Amino acid sequence: TTSLPDISRAQSAALYETALHYFPGGVNSPVRAFKSVFGTPLFIKKGDGCTVWDADGNQFVDFCCSWGPLILGHNNPVVKQHVLQAIDSGMSFGAPTELENDLASLILSNNKKIEKLRFVSSGTEAVMSAIRLARGYTKRDKILKFDGCYHGHVDSLLVKAGSGLVTFGETSSAGVPKGFADETIVIPLNDKEAVKAAFDQFPGQIAAVIIEGIPANNGLLIQTKEYIQFLREVTKTNQSLLIFDEVITGFRLGFEGAAAYYDVNPDIITYGKIIGGGMPVGAYGASAEIMGHVSPEGSVYQAGTLSGNPVAMAAGIGQLSQLLQPGFYKKLNAKAASFVECIQEFANNRGYKFKVFTAGSMFWFAFTDQNIQAAAEIDASSMTYFKVMHRELLNRGVYLGPSGYEIGFISDAHTAADLDKAKKAIFDSLDIVFLK
Numbered sequence: 001t002t003s004l005p006d007i008s009r010a011q012s013a014a015l016y017e018t019a020l021h022y023f024p025g026g027v028n029s030p031v032r033a034f035k036s037v038f039g040t041p042l043f044i045k046k047g048d049g050c051t052v053w054d055a056d057g058n059q060f061v062d063f064c065c066s067w068g069p070l071i072l073g074h075n076n077p078v079v080k081q082h083v084l085q086a087i088d089s090g091m092s093f094g095a096p097t098e099l100e101n102d103l104a105s106l107i108l109s110n111n112k113k114i115e116k117l118r119f120v121s122s123g124t125e126a127v128m129s130a131i132r133l134a135r136g137y138t139k140r141d142k143i144l145k146f147d148g149c150y151h152g153h154v155d156s157l158l159v160k161a162g163s164g165l166v167t168f169g170e171t172s173s174a175g176v177p178k179g180f181a182d183e184t185i186v187i188p189l190n191d192k193e194a195v196k197a198a199f200d201q202f203p204g205q206i207a208a209v210i211i212e213g214i215p216a217n218n219g220l221l222i223q224t225k226e227y228i229q230f231l232r233e234v235t236k237t238n239q240s241l242l243i244f245d246e247v248i249t250g251f252r253l254g255f256e257g258a259a260a261y262y263d264v265n266p267d268i269i270t271y272g273k274i275i276g277g278g279m280p281v282g283a284y285g286a287s288a289e290i291m292g293h294v295s296p297e298g299s300v301y302q303a304g305t306l307s308g309n310p311v312a313m314a315a316g317i318g319q320l321s322q323l324l325q326p327g328f329y330k331k332l333n334a335k336a337a338s339f340v341e342c343i344q345e346f347a348n349n350r351g352y353k354f355k356v357f358t359a360g361s362m363f364w365f366a367f368t369d370q371n372i373q374a375a376a377e378i379d380a381s382s383m384t385y386f387k388v389m390h391r392e393l394l395n396r397g398v399y400l401g402p403s404g405y406e407i408g409f410i411s412d413a414h415t416a417a418d419l420d421k422a423k424k425a426i427f428d429s430l431d432i433v434f435l436k
């Protein structure tokens with residue numbers, strides 16, 4: 001196996017050149033800038049099923065899937081039909097619509113982990129609102145988060161966050177007041193003693209512990225059920241809330257997300273991505289009692305001009321209704337498991353130091369032989385392998401998110417033939433990474 005010549009990126013490069021005049025770093029979200037992989041960012045022109053095409057006409061099997069929302073793939077006909085029908089009646093009213101009820105009813109009658117919810121427009125907004133609600137409800141200020149969990153660009157959570165920040169080797173963001181960061185306690189994942197120590201050090205002060213359903217923004221750091229249930233217990237004992245940030249895992253691991261996967265009942269759950277079918281939607285939900293503290297019922301203020309936007313609600317309805325088809329998750333997860341097993345087996349047979357971490361239809365390629373469960377266990381130097389792999393994969397028609405810390409997603413639209421093609425490309429790329 002030999003390296004293939006690089007794909008043409010002339011059009012993408014020209015568009016990027018222009019974009020650099022308009023946007024900081026030429027992008028509207030940092031990781032898109034391809035800073036930790038080879039080449040300029042690919043400008044995507046079109047997507048259909050599990051395929052995307054870039055501005056130069058290169059075609060890829062897409063495992064980024066818009067970073068998770070597209071669990072049914074691109075251009076799903078049912079989602080599209082719902083969107084077009086909604087647009088026919090208007091794009092936004094800033095007033096209640098029946099579509100909000102319809103999406104809420106679809107969610108609440110099939111996801112028993114929450115009783116009431118509020119729609120917002122992004123995952124960040126969902127988390128920001130959940131944090132405010134937890135603080136308002138408990139009348140406490142401190143938040144405990146985990147190193148390696150990313151919760152959007154919420155001020156008080158941009159403290160040693162993962163995602164783009166780790167990729168760029170930063171530990172926090174400029175512009176976050178020290179006073180905010182002071183209210184955030186950051187501890188390692190998978191470490192009970194650290195949790196106990198935090199509660200001992202700040203008795204009666206921690207409003208909430210927030211954790212990603214399965215931490216999936218800094219590698220895929222799969223926690224044990226026992227640990228998650230410990231978090232449930234310790235928060236309860238300390239009258240602190242447990243917030244599950246299920247922006248990635250919600251409706252991905254199953255309709256009830258990681259909460260069902262771990263068999264826990266968090267106090268507040270945040271959603272995003274899948275819930276909007278590719279449109280900008282987030283949500284946070286909890287028991288009716290806790291949600292009763294949100295304005296106008298309660299004193300925790302939260303609002304949004306485009307919240308519950310009818311077109312976005314329609315996309316969500318179009319998508320979630322398909323996820324409720326009998327056997328949907330079983331089929332998707334089985335397809336993903338067999339894909340991942342095959343890759344792991346290939347690497348094992350070759351003796352490569354390579355491990356695929358996986359849960360449901362999410363996977364993470366790691367250049368390690370360890371069972372990584374905390375951010376600090378990731379060897380930053382292993383990202384040089386990812387960089388080579390990313391390039392080789394692009395040259396073979398496979399698109400992974402442009403960072404070795406990001407996970408991949410398998411959608412319902414990935415066919416056996418697409419996955420076979422991708423496997424072959426992955427095998428060849430691994431050979432090149434390890435034979436060099």
Ligand code: PMP
Nearest residue numbers: 122123124150151152245247248
């Ligand atoms: N929480 C988690 C767990 C996420 O993965 C993300 C985005 N990757 C967010 C929050 C923020 O969501 P958004 O990008 O929609 O603001």
